[in-house]
Structure formats: C-alpha cells, structure tokens
Amino acid sequence: MLRFLQARGAGDAAEDLLQELWLKISAARTGPVAAPEAYLFRAANSLMIDRYRARRQAELRERDWVEVNGEGDRDVSDAPLPDRALIARQQAELVDRTLEELGSRPAAIFRRHRVDGVPQRQVAVEFGVSLSTVESDLRTAYAALARLRERLDEV
Structure with a gap:
C-alpha cells in the first residue's frame, strides 16, 4: 500500500497518507467487504484524488491572491499611501x-x-x-x- 501511494505521487507524504487511510477505514462503519484488497486500494486512490484536489484549490487561491494583492515586491513600501x-x-x-x-x-x-x-x-x-x-x-x-x-x- 505504501508503494502504491508513492507511485501515485504521494512522495514523502506516503506514510502520513497511509496513516490517514488507516484512521479513516478503522473509523468507518462498514459491513463485510467482499474484496478487502480492492476496497483498500480504492480508498487509497480516493485519498490521493482528495489530496490532489486540495492542493490544486490551494494553488488557485494563491494565484488569485497574488493577482489581487501583487507579488509583495520588496522595493515597495508598506507605508500607507x-x-x-x-x-x-x-x-x-x-x-x-x-x-x-x-x-x-x-x-x-x-x-x-x-x-x-x-x-x-x-x-x-x-x-x-x-x-x-x-x-x-x-x-x-x-x-x-x-x-x-x-x-x-x-x-
């Protein structure tokens, strides 16, 4: 599972994601699972998609903020106009x-x-x-x- 997360792009965060996956699955109230291995991989894949979406949204927010507020040029004074x-x-x-x-x-x-x-x-x-x-x-x-x-x- 750790290698799967790393291969999907988790990098150094793979262990953290594996821990998060474990916590989600152990807290979930599910009945018997017919294919536990497929269930785990599907859950891990969903976790990676959620992580990608969150990172993408953060990048968009950052880009929008920079467009509105500027780059924060060091040569520009913080003093009021x-x-x-x-x-x-x-x-x-x-x-x-x-x-x-x-x-x-x-x-x-x-x-x-x-x-x-x-x-x-x-x-x-x-x-x-x-x-x-x-x-x-x-x-x-x-x-x-x-x-x-x-x-x-x-x-």
Missing part, C-alpha cells in the same frame, strides 16, 4: 477635538482607559473619582465618538 495617511491624521484630529470638547477629565479618562488599557477601577483611583463617574465619562465619550463617526460616514 499619502492620501490615506492625510485622511487618518485629519480623523485623529477630529477625534481629539471631539474628546477635548467634553472637558479635560472625560478626555483624560477615555485615553487612560481605552488607549493606555488601564482598568476602570484603577482609573477611578488615579483620578480620585468613583467608578460610576468613570463609567459615566466613558459613556459620554463613546456617545460623542459615535456621533462623530455618523457624521464622517455621511460624508
């Missing part, structure tokens, strides 16, 4: 202004929690306010940013 960088900077400035319009404490609490990743309870201790105040300031900031996003999406 200038227009996208400009838009991102402008949107960051809008977010900053929106937060500052809320007041210094809500803006600082938002940044400390969302940007720095500090838990709300610790933010409350650092700012000397209650946890409910932190939650309230965060709700206010989230609402303001949601309104900003709606405005940007309309444009």
Whole structure:
C-alpha cells in the first residue's frame, strides 16, 4: 500500500497518507467487504484524488491572491499611501477635538482607559473619582465618538 501511494505521487507524504487511510477505514462503519484488497486500494486512490484536489484549490487561491494583492515586491513600501495617511491624521484630529470638547477629565479618562488599557477601577483611583463617574465619562465619550463617526460616514 505504501508503494502504491508513492507511485501515485504521494512522495514523502506516503506514510502520513497511509496513516490517514488507516484512521479513516478503522473509523468507518462498514459491513463485510467482499474484496478487502480492492476496497483498500480504492480508498487509497480516493485519498490521493482528495489530496490532489486540495492542493490544486490551494494553488488557485494563491494565484488569485497574488493577482489581487501583487507579488509583495520588496522595493515597495508598506507605508500607507499619502492620501490615506492625510485622511487618518485629519480623523485623529477630529477625534481629539471631539474628546477635548467634553472637558479635560472625560478626555483624560477615555485615553487612560481605552488607549493606555488601564482598568476602570484603577482609573477611578488615579483620578480620585468613583467608578460610576468613570463609567459615566466613558459613556459620554463613546456617545460623542459615535456621533462623530455618523457624521464622517455621511460624508
């Protein structure tokens, strides 16, 4: 069976395929098999066909991906295009202004929690306010940013 798989093109993966074949056959709930040897070879052949189809599909996906995304030329920068960088900077400035319009404490609490990743309870201790105040300031900031996003999406 190992030689059959190798002859069919399994190469170094023949032993792995033989193991996979064994697992499939041992897990299958079949009745008595009239020609066990033919059954094994047919199962091995089906396994090779499945392997070929999977490899072919992977090659097609890879080719399609390369066509869409390019070869990944090493001379091309991964940096965003200038227009996208400009838009991102402008949107960051809008977010900053929106937060500052809320007041210094809500803006600082938002940044400390969302940007720095500090838990709300610790933010409350650092700012000397209650946890409910932190939650309230965060709700206010989230609402303001949601309104900003709606405005940007309309444009």
